Amino acid sequence: MTEPRGFNHPVEGPVEVVYRDARVAALNKPAGLVVIPGRHDGSLDTLTNRLWMALWQEQGLLPETRENCRPLLVHRLDKDTSGLVLFALNLDAQRDLHRQFETHRVVKTYLALVQGAPPQANGRVDAPVGERPSRRKGARGRMGVFGRNAREAVTDYRVLCRDDRYSLLMVTPRTGRTHQIRVHLSHVGCPLAIDPVYHPLAPGEPPADLPMDRLTLHALRVRFQSPPGGGWQEISAPLPDDFARTLDFLGFSSQVR
Numbered sequence: 001m002t003e004p005r006g007f008n009h010p011v012e013g014p015v016e017v018v019y020r021d022a023r024v025a026a027l028n029k030p031a032g033l034v035v036i037p038g039r040h041d042g043s044l045d046t047l048t049n050r051l052w053m054a055l056w057q058e059q060g061l062l063p064e065t066r067e068n069c070r071p072l073l074v075h076r077l078d079k080d081t082s083g084l085v086l087f088a089l090n091l092d093a094q095r096d097l098h099r100q101f102e103t104h105r106v107v108k109t110y111l112a113l114v115q116g117a118p119p120q121a122n123g124r125v126d127a128p129v130g131e132r133p134s135r136r137k138g139a140r141g142r143m144g145v146f147g148r149n150a151r152e153a154v155t156d157y158r159v160l161c162r163d164d165r166y167s168l169l170m171v172t173p174r175t176g177r178t179h180q181i182r183v184h185l186s187h188v189g190c191p192l193a194i195d196p197v198y199h200p201l202a203p204g205e206p207p208a209d210l211p212m213d214r215l216t217l218h219a220l221r222v223r224f225q226s227p228p229g230g231g232w233q234e235i236s237a238p239l240p241d242d243f244a245r246t247l248d249f250l251g252f253s254s255q256v257r
Helices: 047-058 063-068 091-102 180-187 241-250
Strands: 017-020 024-029 082-088 107-115 122-126 129-131 143-145 148-151 154-162 166-173 217-225 232-236
Touching: 017 232, 024 047, 024 217, 047 082, 082 091, 091 217, 107 180, 107 241, 122 180, 129 180, 143 180, 154 180, 166 180, 166 241
Parallel strands: 082 217
Antiparallel strands: 017 024, 024 082, 107 166, 107 217, 122 154, 129 143, 129 148, 154 166, 217 232
């Protein structure tokens, strides 16, 4: 994976490490922080750069030796999604984890608060995802079902609880397309309760009845095999305060395991 400009700059900032061994680190990313700089965000304050600084300081390394202690990207989360992000801590581990993602052995589980409810209590969305034609009138979002160069995309879901307006889902993407969960949930008529891009009726402001104001999506768990060829690990990330408050407000908290 090509590293963009701004990647190799350790930056001071808090990091919540929920798992660490000699080869892998798993962090609980806060909403609002990018994993790496994007095309339109050149900020050096990223999750990757914060972790690099934390590792560097932990080992008392000098600047000229820092290349030997750096986090290597394995996958990403959207800026406004909270939850687990895996990093490799050496090249062999990165290659191994990339192979696990490519062969769908890594299992990621998300909590999604959606508006409405999907057609079934347990179901699968199997619809290819690709880029939308950028000038198509009325199109919302960069990605869409049956978009340009669409690739296979499969998402499993289970309804944990619901009321007359919202549902809480456990979601497991079986493929890793850009914005896959957001696109698929919108496609079956239950978009994220707050999603300014893929909610078809998204107003300028988030719903007044919810005590949060960002994507209602949290990467809750990840299961992977410790590289190289070790035992299986399943790691969970605590809910951030805004998500926990929202579930309490709706009476959904007891359904989170």
